[in-house]
Amino acid sequence: MSTGLLAQYAVIALAVVASIAVVMRKQFPNATRRLRIALALPLLREGAPAWFKPLGRAIAPPARVAGKGCDGCDNCGPD
Structure with missing residues (x-):
């Protein structure tokens, strides 16, 4: 497999992901x-190793903040 073809496959794989x-x-x-x-x-x-922690923080979603109409069930209703 040529280098150019491998590069094309890599770019296509990145686009699909x-x-x-x-x-x-x-x-x-x-x-x-x-x-x-x-x-x-x-x-x-x-x-866990020290270098895992920044990676884990980058992957983790931001914390949810409960609003006035939130009862803690993860389904925020109307206020």
């Missing part, structure tokens, strides 16, 4: 959040 990520974030936000949590937790556990 990026498009999957965009679709997941737009169409399945809760599943994407759960996946990010599942990937980040092992990296943030006690006893």
Whole structure:
């Protein structure tokens, strides 16, 4: 396999992964959040190497802030 063909395959693979990520974030936000949590937790556990922690923090989704209409069930209702 030539280097040019390998580079083309790598670019196509990156484009496919990026498009999957965009679709997941737009169409399945809760599943994407759960996946990010599942990937980040092992990296943030006690006893993990020091270089895992910044990577885990980058992968972890931002914390949710409860609003006035939130009862803690993860389904924010109207105020």
